[in-house]
Amino acid sequence: MSGCLTIVGLGPGDTRWLTPAASEALAQATDLVGYGPYLVRAPERPGQRRHPSDNRVELDRARYALELAADGARVAVVSGGDPGVFAMAAAVFEAVESGDPAWRSLDIRVEPGVTAMFAAAARVGAPLGGDFCAISLSDNLKPWEVVEARLKAALSADFAIALYNPISSARPWQLGAALSLVREVRDPDTPVVLARAVGRPDERITVRSLSEVEPSQADMSTLLIIGASTTRLIERDEGRGPYVYTPRSYGVRS
Amino acid sequence: MSGCLTIVGLGPGDTRWLTPAASEALAQATDLVGYGPYLVRAPERPGQRRHPSDNRVELDRARYALELAADGARVAVVSGGDPGVFAMAAAVFEAVESGDPAWRSLDIRVEPGVTAMFAAAARVGAPLGGDFCAISLSDNLKPWEVVEARLKAALSADFAIALYNPISSARPWQLGAALSLVREVRDPDTPVVLARAVGRPDERITVRSLSEVEPSQADMSTLLIIGASTTRLIERDEGRGPYVYTPRSYGVRS
Numbered sequence: 001m002s003g004c005l006t007i008v009g010l011g012p013g014d015t016r017w018l019t020p021a022a023s024e025a026l027a028q029a030t031d032l033v034g035y036g037p038y039l040v041r042a043p044e045r046p047g048q049r050r051h052p053s054d055n056r057v058e059l060d061r062a063r064y065a066l067e068l069a070a071d072g073a074r075v076a077v078v079s080g081g082d083p084g085v086f087a088m089a090a091a092v093f094e095a096v097e098s099g100d101p102a103w104r105s106l107d108i109r110v111e112p113g114v115t116a117m118f119a120a121a122a123r124v125g126a127p128l129g130g131d132f133c134a135i136s137l138s139d140n141l142k143p144w145e146v147v148e149a150r151l152k153a154a155l156s157a158d159f160a161i162a163l164y165n166p167i168s169s170a171r172p173w174q175l176g177a178a179l180s181l182v183r184e185v186r187d188p189d190t191p192v193v194l195a196r197a198v199g200r201p202d203e204r205i206t207v208r209s210l211s212e213v214e215p216s217q218a219d220m221s222t223l224l225i226i227g228a229s230t231t232r233l234i235e236r237d238e239g240r241g242p243y244v245y246t247p248r249s250y251g252v253r254s
Numbered sequence: 255m256s257g258c259l260t261i262v263g264l265g266p267g268d269t270r271w272l273t274p275a276a277s278e279a280l281a282q283a284t285d286l287v288g289y290g291p292y293l294v295r296a297p298e299r300p301g302q303r304r305h306p307s308d309n310r311v312e313l314d315r316a317r318y319a320l321e322l323a324a325d326g327a328r329v330a331v332v333s334g335g336d337p338g339v340f341a342m343a344a345a346v347f348e349a350v351e352s353g354d355p356a357w358r359s360l361d362i363r364v365e366p367g368v369t370a371m372f373a374a375a376a377r378v379g380a381p382l383g384g385d386f387c388a389i390s391l392s393d394n395l396k397p398w399e400v401v402e403a404r405l406k407a408a409l410s411a412d413f414a415i416a417l418y419n420p421i422s423s424a425r426p427w428q429l430g431a432a433l434s435l436v437r438e439v440r441d442p443d444t445p446v447v448l449a450r451a452v453g454r455p456d457e458r459i460t461v462r463s464l465s466e467v468e469p470s471q472a473d474m475s476t477l478l479i480i481g482a483s484t485t486r487l488i489e490r491d492e493g494r495g496p497y498v499y500t501p502r503s504y505g506v507r508s
Contacts, residue, residue: 011273014275017273017366018273018274019265019270019271019273019368020270020271020274021270021271024270058502082368082372082376084375084376084380084381084382084383085372085382085383086383086502089376089380089383090380090383090499090500090501091502092380093379093383093499093501094499094501097486097499104488104491105490105491109376110375110376110377110380111376112373112375112376114273114366114368118338118366118369121338121364121366122338122364122365123364125343125347125364126343126344126347128338128339129339129343129347130344130396131388131390132387133385133387133388133408134385134386134387135385136384141504142384142504142505143505146412149411150412150413152411153407153408153410154387154411156403156407157403157404157406158404159387159404234350234358236359237358237359243347245343245344245348246344247344247347248312248340248395248396249395250395250396250397251400
């Protein structure tokens with residue numbers, strides 16, 4: 001088999017966050033496979049074939065990409081952010097494991113990218129400056145009890161928490177349930193960052209206190225960062241939002 | 255005040271992972287401030303001043319950078335990986351909070367980058383494909399009890415765990431203590447990724463089972479990724495290391 005497959009992280013929206021390595025992987029591909037809105041972010045190349053698909057068919061998309069590669073294509077599977085974070089890389093390896101044994105001989109690579117939580121954090125300061133965790137609130141692929149147990153553990157250990165996939169029309173109540181758990185443990189003044197469409201023209205980043213956050217302030221393009229007990233605001237001049245950061249030190253004076 | 259300060263993430267070693275936005279921030283700076291080995295990775299520009307410093311003086315370095323910016327310089331503080339992840343961004347905001355109130359009027363930005371754990375994950379597959387956390391094992395700025403409590407919580411919730419700053423000559427026993435905690439909970443066959451100097455010419459990535467991992471296999475340039483209970487290996491042809499990935503699904507069939 002002469003084909004190959006690279007799962008490429010586009011970063012979060014802004015092409016100025018697309019790494020040179022990712023650009024190169026896109027340029028070298030004969031075939032691009034991915035969710036339609038991500039595909040349009042890859043620069044057009046004459047002769048390159050594009051295979052856009054729906055958002056909810058990751059495993060089918062992964063198998064299709066592997067078939068193309070097995071037929072000799074140089075395939076790039078495009079993914080928003082970093083492909084290893086709640087994105088296409090795991091889907092491709094799931095497909096490899098359960099699929100045609102010949103797929104294991106393919107040259108499969110992952111090209112990392114800037115993931116949404118770090119782009120969101122950068123916009124406001126350094127809210128993930130201490131220990132942190134990332135949890136997908138989607139219960140499409142794991143039971144809600146697992147999400148709940150992970151949230152509780154993260155709260156008990158005082159991690160800053162990034163919440164991916166907080167809400168969608170098919171999952172309307174999960175964010176509210178998660179916020180209720182957070183409110184049982186964290187102070188009402190805990191800073192929460194709501195980062196919508198970070199790096200895209202319609203980006204909207206807001207900082208609220210935990211007591212002010214409502215699920216209706218988020219949508220499926222939003223990522224939330226919930227501060228740890230040590231996460232702090234630095235107020236600035238009128239009209240400029242505060243900086244939000246989590247000190248590196250914890251329980252000791254630096 | 256006309257100066258500005260950007261904390262720039264260089265990514266993990268390979269300049270092909272330096273984003274265009276980070277390159278631009280470096281190019282526009284009149285002054286570069288940072289740990290010596292990071293500074294040399296920024297391309298030389300005529301007229302640009304460089305202020306290398308030691309690794310263990312983050313807060314002094316942050317204050318010095320803020321003073322330069324307050325004097326009108328366009329300062330770039332360079333940081334490996336992503337500056338918001340166990341790196342310079344939090345140190346700068348700590349310095350702002352405790353320093354000259356005028357510093358709050360400066361234009362301070364953070365330029366995100368690819369952090370080491372995603373570059374390491376990409377090299378082997380998708381070990382961070384499910385929920386995960388990142389913990390610094392350094393107890394320079396937080397008591398060991400906090401590290402221990404966070405590790406225990408992460409283990410109980412079955413997160414994949416990225417361990418930053420696992421070991422150094424001044425902190426020789428912490429990784430061994432952490433691995434003992436992990437072994438109390440996770441299966442001896444759990445995949446562990448040891449990623450040394452990822453993206454640098456001396457990169458060395460190895461995958462071992464938890465039972466085989468020894469602290470002596472890590473050094474201060476190493477990042478560890480400890481799999482969750484669901485993290486799996488896909489064996490490949492002789493001579494090629496296995497893929498390591500964590501499926502997106504948990505406790506349900508996809």
